[in-house]
Amino acid sequence: MVLFTNFRNYFDLNLLARIEIRNRIINKNYTDVYYGLFSLFAKKRNKNFIFGIIIVMYVTMKIKSEMFMKTHRLFFIALFMLGSISLWSQPQWYNDMDEALKAARAENKKIILVFSGSDWCIPCIKLEKNIWNAPEFFRYANEHYIMIRADFPRKKKNRLPEQQRLKNNALAEKYNPEGYFPLVVVFSPDGKVLGKTGYDKNKSPEDYIAYFDSL
Numbered sequence: 328m329v330l331f332t333n334f335r336n337y338f339d340l341n342l343l344a345r346i347e348i349r350n351r352i353i354n355k356n357y358t359d360v361y362y363g364l365f366s367l368f369a370k371k372r373n374k375n376f377i378f379g380i381i382i383v384m385y386v387t388m389k390i391k392s393e394m395f396m397k398t399h400r401l402f403f404i405a406l407f408m409l410g411s412i413s414l415w416s417q418p419q420w421y422n423d424m425d426e427a428l429k430a431a432r433a434e435n436k437k438i439i440l441v442f443s444g445s446d447w448c449i450p451c452i453k454l455e456k457n458i459w460n461a462p463e464f465f466r467y468a469n470e471h472y473i474m475i476r477a478d479f480p481r482k483k484k485n486r487l488p489e490q491q492r493l494k495n496n497a498l499a500e501k502y503n504p505e506g507y508f509p510l511v512v513v514f515s516p517d518g519k520v521l522g523k524t525g526y527d528k529n530k531s532p533e534d535y536i537a538y539f540d541s542l
Contacts, residue, residue: 418465421475422491424498431473431516437539438473438514442503446480451509454526464532472539479508513542 421427424440431438441459443451458464459474468474477495480486487495502520503510513521521542524535 418459418468418472418474421473423494424475427473427475428518431514431518434473435516436471436473437516437521437542438475438518439468439539440475440477440498440502440512440514442477442479442499442508442510442512444479444481444508446482446485448508450526453528454509454511457528458526458530458532458535461532464536467536477503513539 421430427438427440430436441454443455445451445455459468477498478487479495479499486492499506502512507525509526511524513523515521522538524538527534
C-alpha cells in the first residue's frame with residue numbers, strides 16, 4: 328500500500344512492524360494501531376514523533392472513509408436492485424386512457440379500468456390488497472393486460488393534481504355514471520367495453536384472471 332510506503336519514508340520501522348500495523352488496520356483494530364505506532368515512535372524518540380501521530384490519524388480516517396464509501400456503494404446497489412424488483416411486485420398502472428388505448432392496440436392486450444377510492448372505500452382497498460397486488464395476479468396482468476386506475480381519494484393529503492382529477496371525472500361520467508366503487512371495466516384492445524365487475528371476497532386472483540380472459 329502506498330500509504331505504508333510513506334510511513335517507511337518517515338520512520339525506520341522494521342518490516343514485521345509494518346506488516347502487523349497493516350493487518351490490524353485491515354482487521355479494523357484501530358485502537359491497537361494507535362497504541363502500537365505510538366509505542367514504536369516513542370521508542371525511536373525522533374523529531375518526527377508528532378508528525379507521525381498526525382499521519383497515523385490520517386491513515387486510519389482514510390481507511391475508515393474508504394470502508395464507509397464501499398459500504399454505502401453496496402447499500403445503494405442493493406437499494407437499486409430492491410427498487411427494480413419492487414417495480415415488478417405490483418401491476419403496472421396507467422393513469423391516462425388515451426395512453427392505455429395506444430399501448431393496448433400496440434401490444435394487442437385487453438384494458439382493465441379500475442375505479443377506486445383508495446383512502447375511504449374498504450372494498451376498493453381489499454380489491455387492491457387481495458387481487459391486484461397478489462403475485463399470481465400482477466405477474467399475469469403485466470404480461471396480458473393494460474391496467475389503468477381512476478382513483479377518487481377523499482383525504483386532503485392524497486389529493487390528485489387537478490389535471491388528473493379532470494381525467495378521472497371524465498372517465499367516471501362515461502363508464503361509471505352510477506358511481507359504483509370499486510368498479511372494474513374490461514375493454515378490448517380497440518376500446519370496446521367487454522364487461523364489468525366489482526369486488527367479490529369469495530373470488531381469488533385466478534378467478535378474476537379467468538373472468539377477464541373469458542370476455
